[in-house]
Amino acid sequence: MHQTTAAPAIVATGLRKRFGDVVALDGLDLTVPEGSVLGLLGPNGAGKTTAVSILTTLLEPDEGSATIAGADLRTQPGEVRRRIGLSGQFAAVDEVLTGRENLVMIGRLYRLGRTRSKQRAAELLERFDLSDAGDRPVKTYSGGMRRRLDLAGALVAEPPVLFLDEPTTGLDPRSRIELWGVIRELVSRGATLLLTTQYLEEADQLADDIVVIDHGRAIASGTADQLKAQVGGERIELVVADAARLDDAHQVLAAHATGDIEVQVPARALQAPIDGGVDVLTDVLQELRHRQIEISDVGIRRPTLDDVFLTLTGHVAEEPDDDAQRTDRAEVTA
Amino acid sequence: MSQTAIEPTTAGGAGGRISWRDTLSDIGVIAHRNVIKITRVPEVLVFVLLSPIMFVLLFAYVFGNSIDIPGTTYREFLIAGIFAQTVLFGATFTGAGIAEDMQKGIIDRFKSLPMSRSAVLAGRTASDVIYNVLSVAIMALTGLAVGWRIRGSILEAVGGFALLLLFAYAISWVMAWVALLVPSVEVINNASFMVIFPLTFVANTFVPAEDLPGPLQTFAEWNPVSAVTQAARELFGNIPPGTPEPTAWSLQNPVLYTLIWVVITVAVFAPLSVSRYQRSSTR
Structure with a gap:
């Protein structure tokens, strides 16, 4: 195309x-x-x-x-x-x-x-x-x-x-x-x-x-x-099943992260900026399995165009003014 | 979708100049669209058909008995005036139609098409002649029913009808221009009422121009509505022998004076309207 x-x-x-x-x-x-x-x-x-x-x-x-x-x-x-x-x-x-x-x-x-x-x-x-x-x-x-x-x-x-x-x-x-x-x-x-x-x-x-x-x-x-x-690259988000393995998971991510890793201890969640998308995710998952670190959730989060718009213009894309646009607002604020 | 349907030729010329044949075809397509609308919008059709009947009957029976015109019956005198007034009002359809198209945004569609730039307006003014043909036919029948007669030759009478329609056609172009300046159906209808009523009353349509006081008489004598009315009366043979000759040149030569008006009006307002159309946008 x-x-x-x-x-x-x-x-x-x-x-x-x-x-x-x-x-x-x-x-x-x-x-x-x-x-x-x-x-x-x-x-x-x-x-x-x-x-x-x-x-x-x-x-x-x-x-x-x-x-x-x-x-x-x-x-x-x-x-x-x-x-x-x-x-x-x-x-x-x-x-x-x-x-x-x-x-x-x-x-x-x-x-x-x-x-x-x-x-x-x-x-x-x-x-x-x-x-x-x-x-x-x-x-x-x-x-x-x-x-x-x-x-x-x-x-x-x-x-x-x-x-x-x-x-x-x-x-x-x-x-x-x-x-x-x-x-x-x-x-x-x-x-x-x-x-x-x-x-x-x-x-x-x-x-x-x-x-x-x-x-x-x-x-x-x-x-x-x-x-x-432009707004910020992809991030891997993962949640480990056992809070005791947070440090181990941190080590695995550190090998792939392109920046600082965010740790949220109470949620047993880690977030790391990466570059390489699904390939990196696959590598991370293999290593986690190899080390027998059990995870309860994992995913790549990409910024949405809403983030882009907000960053570029300093304002949200559009104030909805009719019924059809209301769906968008739900997505924007979600 | 194949990409070859539109040949990217330059046959149309650098500026996209469009041949006469294509222009006429475009005008035909637009006029056809407007005619379809006549048959689909019953309110309009009813107005076109009923208002002439109403006018003829109102004037014939309400004023017909109280206004005295020497040498002829008032009804006979009146009919040509009502013809002129009705085709003039018919011409306001042009303005209302164009204003509506502007409001609805279909003008944007037309302007984005490789069609002739003048076809939307020329098609509209052409199709509005059909409204007026219908009105005139209905009025003529109603007139015959209340005692009006064509007393001259058929050829002259046809000429009289043609002149009325030509006059309305010229006014259509004025209305087209107004509608492009003020694209609101309501404003067009009200504004044309305010212009057309005085034009048709300060004239010889319903009373002889000579009966009007000083300045109004002069206005009435040179008013093109008077001329087209006078011309129609002459061509229908509705001016009884012995009627004093009008003093103003315009009413002595009403056919010529009307034709001059028609030509000047179209020559001025058609190009004005087309250029206004090209610059207009509904956004």
Whole structure:
């Protein structure tokens, strides 16, 4: 999926945009290799939607340039539109039309022709599990169905580059997980995807690379693992069955630890920073067994993107403001 | 998903210039979408069909007996005025429709598609002509039922209807521009009411312009609503012989004056609206 040798499908340099006194984008650079998924992660008002609006030609940047699938944003906006699909935060489908009519209309506006548009509409309704609802007006659809239809709209012409602006904001957890499945499938078929999200878990689940933005500029980038490593690496956590063997276990860990080992005597627990993940864990476990040190729990703890966000921005990712986001809060505070 | 469906050609030109044929096709797709909506939103259809009937009956029977126009019956005089007023109100649908699309975010979808930049507005103004064709047809039938007659040639009468529709089409572009400036359905409806009511009443629609006091008379004479009404009256043969010739040039040459208005209005407001559309965003 993620080929480092592929030419970048999206390159943006120094994008700036002001709305009056508000600086929405303050020199944003992005590079998305072909066939990969970039997660643009940031809180509300960070500039995510402005970035997507600029890259999809809805807004003109005040400064900066970008190339999408080889077409220049400023000089070839028509070409850019031909090569992208956009699915926005607010399902941009016509409520009075049926799902099928919406997709056929979009197909015709991509100039696929009448027959091909109808054929694509039928295929997409089937694929997004909307066949039964396809001939009902969209106003009868649930929130999740609308989002699926909106996403289907972005795929009508099979564009090589897709922009999904907060595709799951406001969805219930079940619909969100369903939509993740759909997005994963898209990516497995080779599409390049720029995804904005305020959900750390979503970026972690879907994105190859993540750019964290705050106040219109990138404050960190890398894979989810790299970002987590910036905050602090992996740690082995183990609990010995017999408190008397704590010292022995400490010796075993000391051989692998990359830093100080934390000991919590009452909990019979040890924590050691390591570098090397599961291999190190396996070695540690073998030695513990060899020395007949019985353990009651063991695991590798990696920092979550929540830790990353907190460290980078000094504030928690997002204050939830609706039901769908409440799940995230539970995960953040857990 | 195959990556070859969209040929990354440069046939569209560097700036993505779109051929006339494709532009017309886009306009057709957008107009078709709007027409589907006419049939699905019964409230709108009812308004389109019932309000003309109401206007004709109200004016014919409430005012028809108390307003006296020399040489003709008031109903005969009135019908062309009601035609003009109704198509003018019909044009506000354009504004309401565009404001609604802006609010719902579908404009963002359209703007991200490789379609003609003017098609969303041109498709809307085109489909709104269909609203007005329906309204005019209903009004004409109601008018015939209450005693209105076409007394000139059929060809002239067709010309009269065409002129009314052209006039409404021009006003549609004004409404499109207003809707892009103030994308709120409520504001559009209220604002157009406040502009259209005086425009249609300070005119020769319901009373002869000569009967109005000084400055109002001058305004009424040069008001394009008066001109299109006067033109329709002439083309329907509803001006009885012996009626004194109007003194203002605009009403002496109402067809020409109306056409000049239509051309200028479209020439100014269509490009203004399209450029405003390109810069607008729902975010």
